[in-house]
């Protein structure tokens with residue numbers, strides 16, 4: 001659990017940086033799961049003739065790098081969510097046991113419980129971000145999963161159904177996040193107001209509303225985390241290093257409140273009142289995502305947030 005001092009700091013600053021949140025075993029399991037995934041994807045891409053066959057010396061980042069340099073869609077099969085639009089029966093995503101163990105890790109739930117209380121739902125607004133050196137990214141790529149993230153509040157990427165939802169973001173570093181490789185930056189200070197956003201390349205806070213005070217970079221070592229309130233403005237720096245920056249962002253909300261993306265599946269991650277309601281089997285989680293994909297592939301498009309690209313805040 002967080003200490004009283006950490007809770008007070010969170011309520012003053014709107015964020016917290018914590019080292020050593022996730023143990024090496026959990027981290028290694030996630031990395032091994034992604035290695036197996038990239039091996040399989042690489043073989044498929046090579047079989048399609050999109051990439052040269054793998055050589056035995058190629059590791060995870062070599063294979064990913066080859067895919068990035070080839071300029072085709074490599075991101076969605078790695079993400080732990082469905083895409084924003086164009087969901088079809090064959091839209092790939094990665095819902096696996098090591099990711100489930102990470103998302104339901106006691107240490108993460110203890111942090112969330114310290115801030116939100118004991119009834120916690122795993123919110124489906126969740127992503128992997130394995131960000132390449134920006135110089136390697138194809139021109140025209142604007143996704144915040146791949147290049148620098150624009151200033152925003154996480155409540156700004158929910159639908160209005162979650163305006164009163166109590167939630168928290170836990171941003172977990174899988175590799176060391178540094179100023180050079182594009183760690184997060186925040187505008188400190190707990191706020192209670194939603195700032196106007198406009199979707200240009202990404203949903204971002206309109207410049208005139210961007211708080212003027214100094215931005216604070218939040219570097220953190222692998223296994224550490226940045227915890228932030230959903231109204232804390234944050235962005236990421238650009239990855240100007242020669243290596244990849246890998247993180248997961250996970251969110252939790254008070255059970256019974258809207259997740260703000262209710263077309264995607266959520267589950268009870270912790271319940272002190274009804275422990276039997278907690279989901280313990282990753283295969284059920286995967287089935288929920290598969291079912292959501294099946295339904296959404298047959299439904300009209302549901303926007304993922306409320307900010308158009310030509311709205312009044314875009315002037």
Ligand SMILES: O=C(O)CCC(=O)C(=O)O
Pocket residue numbers: 129144148149154169171184234235236247249250
């Ligand atoms: O990792 C990033 O670049 C952005 C993450 C973010 O906006 C979030 O975790 O809410």
Ligand SMILES: [Fe+2]
Pocket residue numbers: 152153154234
């Ligand atoms: Fe965010």
